[in-house]
């Protein structure tokens with residue numbers, strides 16, 4: 001089943017002579033349950049693409065269609081609501097809210113969308129942070145913080161999980177833990193698109209897309 | 224040049240710092256100017272009315288001209304002496320009287336009081352206290368506000384300073400660098416404040432003179448003392464702020480400031496997530512919010528105190544001073560003149576009476592005191608009733624009290640008529656309704672006395688009273704002026720309050736701007752995260768934040784306001800019978816306004832965040 005369709009996507013920065021196309025006419029489709037790793041040199045437009053998919057930024061032209069809804073034309077508020085119901089995001093630097101406890105950080109999306117939080121218990125025990133529920137993010141290690149961020153991204157059962165170098169700030173042991181968790185959720189049907197510099201990790205994904213100068217230069221399905 | 228560029232880079236904080244000093248300066252200078260001008264005016268009045276001398280002595284001394292400490296002697300029946308130094312009046316007089324024989328020493332207490340010298344109780348003694356109290360208050364409030372807003376500037380510079388240090392600036396270099404801009408900013412701001420205060424005080428004084436219809440006639444006075452006080456003020460602030468800087472710089476190793484400084488304070492776990500986030504934001508910037516809260520706190524206190532004064536003042540005026548409820552009283556034996564006058568204008572209220580007055584004796588069976596009573600009867604045409612109610616203002620146990628009293632039975636017989644009590648006082652006669660007057664309404668007044676026509680009118684417009692002058696047989700009293708002066712006194716009070724409040728509002732706004740500007744980076748990111756998670760509007764956060772700030776200032780001001788209220792009442796209670804009353808309404812209105820104001824400013828400041836792409840915010 002086709003979940004995501006990207007058509008002729010372009011993102012330009014700057015004006016006239018200084019204009020660069022960070023994402024240059026990119027098209028590809030994503031099926032439900034895929035685990036896609038996006039790799040490529042620095043400055044090739046990976047983060048820009050991810051931001052466009054998450055609706056954190058507006059494309060210059062082209063379409064992004066997520067489960068039959070074209071999100072390129074959505075207004076700011078509509079996009080926000082769409083995102084909180086359908087898209088989970090994980091960042092390199094966790095981006096947790098320092099004022100809130102682990103539990104509250106994870107539950108925040110459900111509060112914002114007035115949803116029930118049925119899978120909370122399952123999430124925290126799988127993520128191994130049950131004992132730290134009442135901690136503030138600042139008192140956690142980087143790996144723990146990233147696991148909280150995963151919990152927060154998954155609590156609303158999003159259609160797609162987007163991750164921008166989720167292991168970029170972690171040592172290899174912690175990076176492996178995070179990767180294992182992502183693979184576990186992918187096995188359970190979660191569609192994931194992850195940007196990474198780590199080619200070893202990328203090998204574990206079901207499909208690797210390679211970027212260069214804003215364009216796809218390779219698109220490999222692995223087994 | 225590069226220095227100015229450097230300062231200008233922190234535009235928002237710089238401007239807000241300048242405004243804060245400017246406003247505190249304006250407060251201070253204007254207050255001083257007002258006090259000195261009023262002082263000058265009172266001295267002039269006292270000299271004119273009480274005599275221009277320090278002490279009056281009955282003596283036949285000779286050779287007194289040669290005493291060095293005496294400035295001026297006037298020989299009248301007694302000797303009127305003015306000393307060089309008014310502060311030494313008592314000492315010098317004592318010294319003088321050991322040399323020559325003195326009798327009947329009379330000090331000019333009103334004048335001495337104005338200089339805080341008099342040993343006698345006198346209301347004018349308040350002056351010295353007033354000056355000292357205002358001086359200390361403004362100085363301490365001003366210092367707190369300025370130094371905490373300076374802290375904000377400093378904290379925004381920490382990182383820059385640390386970088387300067389890593390590229391080879393010594394502590395001394397940095398200090399010089401900082402001091403120059405402190406002194407520069409403070410000096411420029413205070414100089415501007417000085418000029419602006421001269422202008423505003425001139426305007427205020429002109430306004431006061433105008434509104435009191437020149438009954439009060441102030442002139443702008445710039446005297447030696449004012450200049451000394453001002454220079455002192457400027458020095459204290461410049462030096463104080465420099466000292467703070469020095470202290471801060473030596474206190475912490477500059478290198479510490481290279482690390483990004485984000486304070487993570489634990490906050491109580493309030494249920495409401497928005498509230499918690501707002502409270503956390505507040506906690507994290509508690510230092511930066513201090514000037515906002517302090518200025519708001521002062522605003523609450525001022526409003527609470529002023530409205531208390533106003534409240535008790537108007538109560539006393541309304542209770543003890545019977546104000547005429549008409550603008551003019553016109554008496555004539557020619558009815559036509561008055562009727563023409565009535566037709567010429569539209570009046571809010573009017574009453575035309577046939578009226579006369581004559582002494583009356585009420586025999587004892589009709590009085591409540593069982594004693595015959597002779598009063599002035601104020602007689603008007605129509606009805607056969609009399610007003611059996613009087614207000615009595617008298618001293619009771621050292622207090623002035625006002626009572627309503629009846630002096631007669633419900634029916635009296637006078638002028639060969641039976642009159643029934645009716646306590647409705649006809650329009651215009653309320654000033655007359657007292658113990659010594661009996662207001663009577665009778666039928667066929669012509670059989671009682673030679674009456675005149677008397678007209679009472681109240682009008683919004685100016686009355687054409689001048690015309691009556693040429694018409695002979697007309698007497699009129701213009702009450703408008705008296706009424707106006709009382710009203711205008713209250714108006715002046717309100718205007719001053721409004722002026723002060725608008726200045727404080729400026730301080731609050733500039734403090735919020737600099738606070739938010741400082742924490743903008745952190746806020747930007749956090750708001751970005753929230754938006755990425757699906758928060759559609761920041762409004763609840765901003766509303767809670769303004770709520771927290773306003774409420775805090777409000778709650779802290781309450782005990783102070785209550786305390787001041789209590790003191791005012793106790794002081795007034797020495798003279799008047801007045802009950803403690805506390806009105807929360809003005810404070811609550813201020814609270815609501817301040818919440819709205821802070822929210823508005825914050826929202827304007829966050830507009831930029833709203834417009835920006837989230838990917839940009841998260842960088």
Ligand SMILES: Nc1ncnc2c1ncn2[C@@H]1O[C@H](COP(=O)(O)OP(=O)(O)OP(=O)(O)O)[C@@H](O)[C@H]1O
Nearest residue numbers: 013014020022040041042043044045046047048049
């Ligand atoms: N806000 C912006 N304004 C101008 N140019 C931008 C902006 N954001 C990104 N770019 C440019 O777009 C290009 C792609 O940037 P992007 O961050 O997507 O690269 P990336 O592949 O994620 O790199 P990295 O692996 O280093 O994270 C870069 O050349 C970058 O300079």
Ligand SMILES: [Mg+2]
Nearest residue numbers: 046047048164
């Ligand atoms: Mg990137």
